[in-house]
Amino acid sequence: MRAEAFKRHSEVIGEATSSPKERMSTMMNRKDFLKTGLAAGAFLGSSAYIAAAASGDQNQAASAEQDLEKYRFHPLHRFSNDELVTEREQQGRPHEGKVLAAIQPHSDDIPIFAGGLVAKLIREGYKGYLIRTTNDDSAGRGSTRAESILNDERDTEEVAKILGLEKVYNLNYRNHNIDEVNIKEITARFVFLIRMLKIDTIITYDPWAPYDNNPDHYITGRAVEAAYTGRWDYPEQLDAVEPHSVSERYYFTRRGPQYINRIVEITSHVDTKVRANMANVTQGPGGNSGSLLRRRLAEKGLKLPVLGDDDQTADFNYIKHIMLDLDSENLRLTPSDRKVGEPFGLEWAERYYYRGPIRSSLDEYIAKNAVRI
Numbered sequence: 001m002r003a004e005a006f007k008r009h010s011e012v013i014g015e016a017t018s019s020p021k022e023r024m025s026t027m028m029n030r031k032d033f034l035k036t037g038l039a040a041g042a043f044l045g046s047s048a049y050i051a052a053a054a055s056g057d058q059n060q061a062a063s064a065e066q067d068l069e070k071y072r073f074h075p076l077h078r079f080s081n082d083e084l085v086t087e088r089e090q091q092g093r094p095h096e097g098k099v100l101a102a103i104q105p106h107s108d109d110i111p112i113f114a115g116g117l118v119a120k121l122i123r124e125g126y127k128g129y130l131i132r133t134t135n136d137d138s139a140g141r142g143s144t145r146a147e148s149i150l151n152d153e154r155d156t157e158e159v160a161k162i163l164g165l166e167k168v169y170n171l172n173y174r175n176h177n178i179d180e181v182n183i184k185e186i187t188a189r190f191v192f193l194i195r196m197l198k199i200d201t202i203i204t205y206d207p208w209a210p211y212d213n214n215p216d217h218y219i220t221g222r223a224v225e226a227a228y229t230g231r232w233d234y235p236e237q238l239d240a241v242e243p244h245s246v247s248e249r250y251y252f253t254r255r256g257p258q259y260i261n262r263i264v265e266i267t268s269h270v271d272t273k274v275r276a277n278m279a280n281v282t283q284g285p286g287g288n289s290g291s292l293l294r295r296r297l298a299e300k301g302l303k304l305p306v307l308g309d310d311d312q313t314a315d316f317n318y319i320k321h322i323m324l325d326l327d328s329e330n331l332r333l334t335p336s337d338r339k340v341g342e343p344f345g346l347e348w349a350e351r352y353y354y355r356g357p358i359r360s361s362l363d364e365y366i367a368k369n370a371v372r373i
């Protein structure tokens, strides 16, 4: 894990301080942070900690911190080194040589939920591919079903281009019907793609997010998760491709509760995310919704200044200020990207459940404890 690449959340809220005064300041910062509700998953059950922070009692706060530490190792709690991390934008190309796959069931999923992260990682050196599991045959405009498929396919190609991705792989399962397919078939196709493209990092739907009613979302997520296989699985593939495993996964979800352990800064990439959503003309919710709204209002003799005076500005500003922000929960079923960033001092951000490599404690233990024989 490239620890230097990320600003740990503990640093953001000032955990790594030493003097009692600084420690109390940390407590208060953490308390403020907890009030936002964003960290509810990360610090669930730490009410004693919050109370201590609020009281300003240092002894009580120290003992509450120990309680929190115990809680982190409780078997029902999340993985013990699963910390909330703020991943900031980086200079240069620190990810040079790495490969990512942005995997979506539908042409709009990656632009809506992860357009900022994909643009950021590509800018920082990743090579990337877009994989779409359905053909979107029940989604969006077209005088026939076949025309909708073609329109969505063209939109997907455009999205990939805008986000800087190399190529689109369409698996073409029927839209909203992917659960009719044996999941092992989808998993095997992912295993092959992971090996062929040597994918290190995957961005897709959280396989275990509750209350997403779209089978294309959760089946895609679960097939991806199951494609985390050993080197000897699907041995016939190994005549054509080398064994290869994914080491990092960023999971997003829509609606419902979500495990969140990573806030990704996308401030420099939000405009690229907007443009990727403008490419989704066939099924929206971005596309040309802004210019259509502008026209509807004009028919009633009204105008929204934020939509500007031409269609291009209306489409861009609608996505940036209405879809990604003001009316995000209604239009995207996820909180505003601006509000997600706010508690972390970021202008725009996306949120994820990140699963990365597990750090070994053994090397450090050997260095400290091994004796000569």
Ligand SMILES: [Zn+2]
Pocket: 105, 106, 108, 109, 214, 217
């Ligand atoms: Zn979708």
